[in-house]
């Protein structure tokens with residue numbers, strides 16, 4: 281284990297937003313962390329949430345218009361964000377500063393839904409990146425890969441993911457073989473009941489198709505290491521301070537949260553006010569003000585570790 285002095289997001293975007301739009305989902309997997317609190321969705325509750333998200337999107341657009349940043353990446357997470365008409369919500373982000381949209385989806389929607397979303401992004405010069413999570417309790421590998429084959433080439437960046445555990449090694453091997461045949465980037469995200477580091481040792485978390493490097497970590501001894509995904513460094517045994525639940529040891533480090541990175545939970549920014557205290561202030565997007573420079577972290581561990589940069593010295 282080594283102490284790190286810097287974590288740098290290598291994506292070419294100068295501003296990142298992670299927006300948790302919902303905790304609602306159209307399936308309920310037994311291994312989901314929200315399984316006990318599952319809520320069945322219906323058209324009314326989806327529509328009500330969607331109307332509210334349209335308003336939030338307008339507030340996000342206004343916030344972005346005021347920033348000095350022009351190359352913005354919007355990462356939409358859930359729950360399952362495709363329960364909504366995403367085109368309708370995203371149409372409210374009228375600024376042309378958003379250049380990349382990322383989503384994770386369980387691939388339960390018709391292929392046409394994703395194709396129309398890709399066309400919408402394409403018409404606005406936005407690059408669309410989708411990670412399709414395979415939840416084997418609800419979709420067979422045959423059906424999953426039938427859809428992946430229809431979508432391949434129609435989405436700028438397509439990644440396949442399987443939530444794996446020790447009990448389904450055959451499924452993992454089958455999934456990997458099919459990804460290799462399709463020539464897509466993939467990863468296996470270990471079931472949170474399992475130990476990711478162990479899963480990595482078993483060789484389950486690698487893809488022969490390579491991705492653009494995503495993070496660069498600089499260690500106190502001056503050495504550096506590149507990671508392709510956030511999961512890779514969060515689960516790396518080399519990094520001192522990563523905890524089982526993907527917390528990073530951050531006490532005293534400078535962080536770019538609320539400077540060029542924001543994490544929004546539904547309609548509130550989980551960020552810092554200008555006093556720089558903590559990261560658990562929930563501030564409505566419409567009232568939120570960005571910091572004018574990175575500030576020191578006041579926590580020992582980061583519990584919302586996302587895509588912000590971290591560094592020992594300013």
Ligand code: SF4
Nearest residue numbers: 530535537559577582
């Ligand atoms: S807790 Fe807040 S300030 Fe600390 S690293 Fe995480 S996001 Fe940054």
